[in-house]
Amino acid sequence: xxxxxxxxxxxxxxxxxxxxxxxxxxxxxxxxxxxxxxxxxxxxxxxxxxxxxxxxxxxxxxxxxxxxxxxxxxxxxxxxxxxxxxxxxxxxxxxxxxxxxxxxxxxxxxxxxxxxxxxxxxxxxxxxxxxxxxxxxxxxxxxxxxxxxxxxxxxxxxxxxxxxxxxxxxxxxxxxxxxxxxxxxxxxxxxxxxxxxxxxxxxxxxxxxxxxxxxxxxxxxxxxxxxxxxxxxxxxxxxxxxxxxxxxxxxxxxxxxxxxxxxxxxxxxxxxxxxxxxxxxxxxxxxxxxxxxxxxxxxxxxxxxxxxxxxxxxxxxxxxxxxxxxxxxxxxxxxxxxxxxxxxxxxxxxxxxxxxxxxxxxxxxxxxxxxxx
Amino acid sequence: xxxxxxxxxxxxxxxxxxxxxxxxxxxxxxxxxxxxxxxxxxxxxxxxxxxxxxxxxxxxxxxxxxxxxxxxxxxxxxxxxxxxxxxxxxxxxxxxxxxxxxxxxxxxxxxxxxxxxxxxxxxxxxxxxxxxx
Numbered sequence: 001x002x003x004x005x006x007x008x009x010x011x012x013x014x015x016x017x018x019x020x021x022x023x024x025x026x027x028x029x030x031x032x033x034x035x036x037x038x039x040x041x042x043x044x045x046x047x048x049x050x051x052x053x054x055x056x057x058x059x060x061x062x063x064x065x066x067x068x069x070x071x072x073x074x075x076x077x078x079x080x081x082x083x084x085x086x087x088x089x090x091x092x093x094x095x096x097x098x099x100x101x102x103x104x105x106x107x108x109x110x111x112x113x114x115x116x117x118x119x120x121x122x123x124x125x126x127x128x129x130x131x132x133x134x135x136x137x138x139x140x141x142x143x144x145x146x147x148x149x150x151x152x153x154x155x156x157x158x159x160x161x162x163x164x165x166x167x168x169x170x171x172x173x174x175x176x177x178x179x180x181x182x183x184x185x186x187x188x189x190x191x192x193x194x195x196x197x198x199x200x201x202x203x204x205x206x207x208x209x210x211x212x213x214x215x216x217x218x219x220x221x222x223x224x225x226x227x228x229x230x231x232x233x234x235x236x237x238x239x240x241x242x243x244x245x246x247x248x249x250x251x252x253x254x255x256x257x258x259x260x261x262x263x264x265x266x267x268x269x270x271x272x273x274x275x276x277x278x279x280x281x282x283x284x285x286x287x288x289x290x291x292x293x294x295x296x297x298x299x300x301x302x303x304x305x306x307x308x309x310x311x312x313x314x315x316x317x318x319x320x321x322x323x324x325x326x327x328x329x330x331x332x333x334x335x336x337x338x339x340x341x342x343x344x345x346x347x348x349x350x351x352x353x354x355x356x357x358x359x360x361x362x363x364x365x366x367x368x369x370x371x372x373x
Numbered sequence: 374x375x376x377x378x379x380x381x382x383x384x385x386x387x388x389x390x391x392x393x394x395x396x397x398x399x400x401x402x403x404x405x406x407x408x409x410x411x412x413x414x415x416x417x418x419x420x421x422x423x424x425x426x427x428x429x430x431x432x433x434x435x436x437x438x439x440x441x442x443x444x445x446x447x448x449x450x451x452x453x454x455x456x457x458x459x460x461x462x463x464x465x466x467x468x469x470x471x472x473x474x475x476x477x478x479x480x481x482x483x484x485x486x487x488x489x490x491x492x493x494x495x496x497x498x499x500x501x502x503x504x505x506x
Contacts, residue, residue, distance in 0.1 A: 046466060065468070088471030089412050152411045152470065175411065270419060364466050
């Protein structure tokens with residue numbers, strides 16, 4: 001009996017330490033949690049997927065099940081005029097972004113699951129519309145992934161802009177990983193680039209390739225859940241859900257193939273292997289990958305001076321482990337990872353507000369503002 | 374005699390319609406497995422074991438068999454608030470997954486006939502259809 005006990009103990013210690021050693025470095029640290037806290041901006045939003053700031057006191061927030069809120073000084077009002085939202089599995093109303101000239105033209109963009117027509121099921125679409133007070137008008141469908149599918153997985157999606165008049169958004173592989181991500185003729189598993197009016201930029205990488213979708217900018221993605229623009233370099237940074245142990249940060253570049261599912265650091269959630277390859281010629285390595293997977297969602301650089309020592313750091317929400325991750329990057333490498341606001345809840349979104357503070361979309365809660373004490 | 378054949382023909386016809394409308398349990402369970410793999414497995418895991426304190430178990434779940442209607446309602450419209458399952462307390466949020474009524478029936482049949490679960494009746498699309506929020 002005693003011997004059995006010690007054997008079990010030894011095995012558990014061994015397996016525990018071997019688990020720890022399998023973590024992709026740097027190991028995540030948990031600093032003193034009393035150094036920071038949150039203030040509630042708005043409550044009562046189950047899955048606050050996307051947000052963007054009209055001003056310091058006004059935010060647009062999407063709720064996945066198909067509601068757009070205009071939040072003014074903590075009070076939320078539903079915005080009317082959305083198209084019919086198709087909510088299924090991981091998809092629904094997703095990201096929202098103000099046009100760079102929103103102040104003068106009132107245009108907003110959003111991504112959402114829609115059915116529209118054709119086969120059963122749905123796919124991710126990008127719309128724009130004009131926002132006046134609490135109503136949307138002049139809706140325009142700018143892009144719709146094809147074909148529809150009843151699969152529940154991997155719709156994306158985030159929207160960002162560069163400073164050259166382009167909009168970028170992502171669509172996940174739509175649960176069809178062996179077909180979509182590596183095929184340039186098919187939607188899904190792609191980052192797309194459009195002009196702000198929805199037209200295709202002439203210098204998009206695949207405009208002259210026969211059969212290829214002309215809006216595609218990069219491919220081989222699994223499920224983009226965070227996107228942001230690097231404050232200094234202007235690069236598009238993206239994070240995506242991989243399989244078990246394969247969540248990634250990528251710097252999205254024109255025409256590049258990010259490898260899914262030919263290469264990955266992850267395995268199937270059932271434990272079986274997808275591929276034994278983590279690299280191949282012609283395919284990009286991630287900037288960083290998480291083992292174990294944290295289920296990243298949302299992503300923002302802190303660019304202001306409102307926080308001590310956080311300027312230039314990258315912040316990513318963890319759905320799985322319910323915290324905000326702080327990543328310190330030096331010379332093109334992640335050198336430090338920290339759990340901020342441990343156990344806050346499933347962090348769906350992270351954005352820097354016009355006041356320089358970080359704002360989080362937390363599931364079952366709403367929007368929270370991060371403050372240091 | 375004519376009447377007899379007439380009745381037989383009618384019976385066969387009704388039987389045919391009944392069989393056509395009703396999906397056999399095995400088929401429903403098989404379709405339900407696909408739904409489970411797509412929509413449920415992330416939280417309730419491979420064998421319906423769930424995560425203690427986080428996501429309630431479906432395998433041998435007392436809550437499930439004693440609250441069939443609530444469970445269907447939860448799948449249809451979402452579910453939140455505290456519940457006790459097999460002695461463990463859970464207070465999470467399950468989003469409505471946008472499943473059609475027939476898909477909810479299928480996945481219920483899959484869950485109710487797996488991992489040691491047994492349930493005498495088959496859940497039908499019609500049964501799901503009449504449950505309100």
